[in-house]
Amino acid sequence: MKIGEASRLSGCHIETIRHYERVGILSPTARSESGYRCYTDHHIQQLRFILHARELGFSxxxxxxxxxxxxxxxxxxxxxxxxxxxxxxxxxxxxRHLESLAGELRRISASCSGGHIAECRILEALGKH
Amino acid sequence: MKIGEASRLSGCHIETIRHYERVGILSPTARSESGYRCYTDHHIQQLRFILHARELGFSxxxxxxxxxxxxxxxxxxxxxxxxxxxxxxxxxxxxRHLESLAGELRRISASCSGGHIAECRILEALGKH
DNA sequence: CATAAAGTCTGTAACCGTTACAGAGTCAAG
DNA sequence: CTTGACTCTGTAACGGTTACAGACTTTATG
Incomplete structure (x- = not known):
């Protein structure tokens, strides 16, 4: 099958599929006479695998x-x-990192009582470290 | 002061300081006769502000x-x-997103009983979606 | 005063993962 | 035969930072 169908079946964008091949994640495909990539079921499997793993945040x-x-x-x-x-x-x-950021942000944010920029505790807190 | 001292005082890498100026985050500095950037205390304040805000994850x-x-x-x-x-x-x-990822990963990981790749539940789970 | 060492300049490219584009070629249906 | 959909390659953009090369200036040491 050609890249369009591979894209539909796998859920990966066309550009992304070509990108995966370029960076050596996806096995290279055979080519038609006119140079079109020909995908097999195995490629679709690989693409689904990649997609799911990416969704799970794997590099x-x-x-x-x-x-x-x-x-x-x-x-x-x-x-x-x-x-x-x-x-x-x-x-x-x-x-853990994000939770500690959120904690500090909440603390900083709570210190603002809604006046003018000149007395803004948020900006003050961001300035000094 | 020159960029080296500004870097030491602010904690920002020299390259990063120049980068901030380039992208218009940091006010441009005066230049010495030989073209060196001249930083003032105000720039240091700005750099500290930027650094702290970055640490808190602001874009x-x-x-x-x-x-x-x-x-x-x-x-x-x-x-x-x-x-x-x-x-x-x-x-x-x-x-929340990371927690849901961690949940699915733990679930997938727990299903692996440590045999061979051929029966690996982790790889199996990653393949189907 | 000469020379070495440290500092600074600009411009460019790398990193990661993906997407977007231009310009050319190919294939199918009307 | 033409139109439209599809595909190809190569290049650049995104965000944020860092690294490098090659040239220049300043400072320290002999």
Whole structure:
């Protein structure tokens, strides 16, 4: 099938599909006589995999590695687990970071009593560190 | 003072300071005869403001607006509050999003019982959506 | 005073992941 | 045969920062 159908079936934008091929995430396809890319069901599977992993926040580097592990069916799951754990860990860190930001922002925001810029506690708080 | 001292006093990297000027966040400086940028205390204040706001996750566009509001001391705080509230809202959204990602990841990860790639539930779960 | 070292300048490109565009070529239906 | 939909390649944009090359200036040391 051509890239348009691959896009519809996988849910990936056409430009994104070509991008994934360019950066070596998606296996290169055969080409028609006129140079059109020809996708197989396997490519669609890969694209769905990539899409879902991206939705879960995995980096393209992680995904490249997961896809490569996927091909080696006799290996142990260990490496897959490790990537997943590391990613989960990263997410928790980001959540903690954002929560501390939100805390400071709430504190700063609460100190503003709604007067004029000149006495604005928010701007004051942002200025000094 | 020259850019090196401005960098030390503000905590911003030299390249970043020049970048902020280029994109119009930091007021342009006077120049010495040889073309060196000359920073004043006001610039240092601005840089500290930018740095702290960045640490709190404000976008450069937000910061540009906050800095511009800062100059108009007779205005009401309203616009400042609104930017801050919007940002806080965005942070909460991101936290919720990350928490739902973490939830799905934990669920997927727990389904893996540590065998071989061929039966790996993580890879399986990532593939279908 | 000469030279070395440190600092600064500009312009450009890299990073990540994706999207958008221009300009050319190809394919199918009316 | 023409129109429209599709695809190709190559390049650039987004945001925010950092890194580099090559040229220049200033400061410190001999």
């Amino acid at each position: 393209l580097d992680d995904i490249r590695e997961l896809l490569s592990l996927k091909e080696q069916s006799d290996l142990s799951c260990e490496a897959v687990d490790s990537i997943t754990e590391k990613h989960l860990h990263g997410i928790h860190n980001r959540i | 450069l566009d937000d910061i540009r607006e906050l800095l511009s509001l800062k100059e108009q001391s007779d205005l009401s705080c309203e616009a400042v509050d609104s930017i801050t509230e919007k940002h806080l809202h965005g942070i909460h959204n991101r936290i």
